[in-house]
Amino acid sequence: MDRETLDQGIAVSLEAYPNIIIPERPLDILVVAPHPDDAELGMGGTICKLLNRGWNIGIVDLTDGEPTPHGSPELRAEETRQANGILGNPWRYNLGLRNRFLEPTLENRRCLAGLIRLIRPRWLFAPYWQDAHPDHTAATELVEAARFWSKLSNSDLAGTPFHPERVFYYYCIHLKLHAQPTWIMDISQEWDIKARAIQAYRSQFIAGRESAEPSFMERFREEAAYWGKLIGVRYGEPFASKEPIGLRDLAHLV
Numbered sequence: 001m002d003r004e005t006l007d008q009g010i011a012v013s014l015e016a017y018p019n020i021i022i023p024e025r026p027l028d029i030l031v032v033a034p035h036p037d038d039a040e041l042g043m044g045g046t047i048c049k050l051l052n053r054g055w056n057i058g059i060v061d062l063t064d065g066e067p068t069p070h071g072s073p074e075l076r077a078e079e080t081r082q083a084n085g086i087l088g089n090p091w092r093y094n095l096g097l098r099n100r101f102l103e104p105t106l107e108n109r110r111c112l113a114g115l116i117r118l119i120r121p122r123w124l125f126a127p128y129w130q131d132a133h134p135d136h137t138a139a140t141e142l143v144e145a146a147r148f149w150s151k152l153s154n155s156d157l158a159g160t161p162f163h164p165e166r167v168f169y170y171y172c173i174h175l176k177l178h179a180q181p182t183w184i185m186d187i188s189q190e191w192d193i194k195a196r197a198i199q200a201y202r203s204q205f206i207a208g209r210e211s212a213e214p215s216f217m218e219r220f221r222e223e224a225a226y227w228g229k230l231i232g233v234r235y236g237e238p239f240a241s242k243e244p245i246g247l248r249d250l251a252h253l254v
């Protein structure tokens, strides 16, 4: 495909993604979040750490996360903008799918697969595959199916065929289960920033919870400290992989 045809194809396909700004260089990681706040909760420390190391990170929020008891679409968007700034301004886009009605339909798969082809992330991060929240399990299915579709040739998807090398899974779950992560990232240095990014979502984690003991953030910090304890550091973030992970050497383990 020559450049002009490619450019035309991208221009046409961009109509499906209002106001999108394509990153100047392909992303190293695209974090797919069912709702604004899930990326921060699940892997805000890792996002912050990798951004500081020069990685090109992006987040796509599949829905606007609303309605919620203390939120509104406008407030949630503003909270997302603030949280994103606190993390270090990863590329971010909202796909505009419908909150509470998220399903891994062919139409939604087409939408996410087209986005993957346009922004070409090397790796994907999806919500962990077991959850009580139907939007979260739908998002997991959607990521896996869209990843497969994004490599298809001779299709009418946006962009050109592209296959993210890996899918990893972060934990932002509504199910009271004990996670068995594949690895834990040391986020001791990034904890304060992660906590501030989460607290930017005042409508979700502060409003209406003022009198709760222990507070949401106390519980959340204890959880991060537990994951840190398992690897001998202050705070950690757990991740899972369905496939084995290859190591080049044993030099950089915690």
Ligand SMILES: [Zn+2]
Residues within 6 Å of the ligand: 034, 035, 038, 133, 136
């Ligand atoms: Zn969520």
